[in-house]
Amino acid sequence: MREARHGAARADVVVVTKCAELSPDAEDIARKKLESHTGVKPIFFTRIHYNSPVGIDHAQSISDDIVLVSAVANNSAFARAIAKDFKVHHHVRFPDHHVYSLSDINGIHQKAEACHADSILTTEKDMVKLIDPALMSEVSKKKWFYVPIEATFIKNGAEFDVMIKELVKENLAKLTAGIEKPEALS
Numbered sequence: 583m584r585e586a587r588h589g590a591a592r593a594d595v596v597v598v599t600k601c602a603e604l605s606p607d608a609e610d611i612a613r614k615k616l617e618s619h620t621g622v623k624p625i626f627f628t629r630i631h632y633n634s635p636v637g638i639d640h641a642q643s644i645s646d647d648i649v650l651v652s653a654v655a656n657n658s659a660f661a662r663a664i665a666k667d668f669k670v671h672h673h674v675r676f677p678d679h680h681v682y683s684l685s686d687i688n689g690i691h692q693k694a695e696a697c698h699a700d701s702i703l704t705t706e707k708d709m710v711k712l713i714d715p716a717l718m719s720e721v722s723k724k725k726w727f728y729v730p731i732e733a734t735f736i737k738n739g740a741e742f743d744v745m746i747k748e749l750v751k752e753n754l755a756k757l758t759a760g761i762e763k764p765e766a767l768s
Contacts, residue, residue: 590616590620591619591620591621593620593623594623594624594749595624595626595742596616596620596624596625596626597625597626597627597628597742598612598616598625598626598628599630600628600629600630601627601628601629602629603629603736604627604736609627612625612627624742624745626738626741626742627735627736628734628735628736629733629734629736630659630732630733631732631733631734632660632663632730632731633729633731633732634730635727635728635729636728636730637725637726637727638709638712638713638722638726639713639721639722640722640725642725644701644703644727645700645701645725646668646669647668647669647671647697647699647700647701648668648669648670648671648699648701648703648727649670649671649672649673649674649690649693649694649697649699649701649702649703650664650668650670650672650674650702650703651673651676651690651702651703651704651708652673652674652675652676652704652708653675653676653678653679653680653682653707653711654678654705654707654708655678657673657675657705660729664729671694671697671698671699672693672694672697672699674689674690674693680711681711682711682712682714682717683717684716684717684720687712687720687721688720691720691724700725701724701725701727702724702725702727703726703727703728703729704726704727704728705728706728706729706731709726709728712728
């Protein structure tokens with residue numbers, strides 16, 4: 583949870599992210615443990631789905647031989663997922679929230695050349711930092727790719743959608759009532 587445990591009781595709903603597949607028994611155990619912090623609330627479990635790599639500022643195909651680059655807090659799941667589909671010659675790891683420099687990009691390019699890796703693959707989060715105009719002239723000298731990700735519900739995703747739409751509708755109704763009757767806002 584991004585929320586501290588002591589604040590979890592304020593939640594209307596709990597979404598647990600980055601889960602592996604859960605057996606019904608494991609899900610029940612997780613729910614009971616969470617409910618000890620949150621009380622009885624809707625709980626949903628999601629997983630990360632890694633999509634096909636996309637070129638950064640090019641339409642070339644990615645090669646099987648890559649250098650992996652990441653600056654995320656826990657990159658082990660990402661690295662394992664990528665290693666299933668690519669030959670990772672080297673993984674360049676930076677701390678979470680790393681601000682890339684031209685020196686970093688040059689070092690990554692040198693590592694790719696030394697490893698004979700034709701492509702450099704990174705996270706979608708890192709791609710957003712790498713497309714900075716101050717870095718793009720250097721990034722574009724090699725075949726860089728990023729992996730788009732999406733969170734998918736393990737089950738009950740439609741139930742979550744309905745619940746969120748209802749909450750939005752209720753809150754919009756309250757807001758609209760407050761605009762029509764300004765004294766209702768105080």
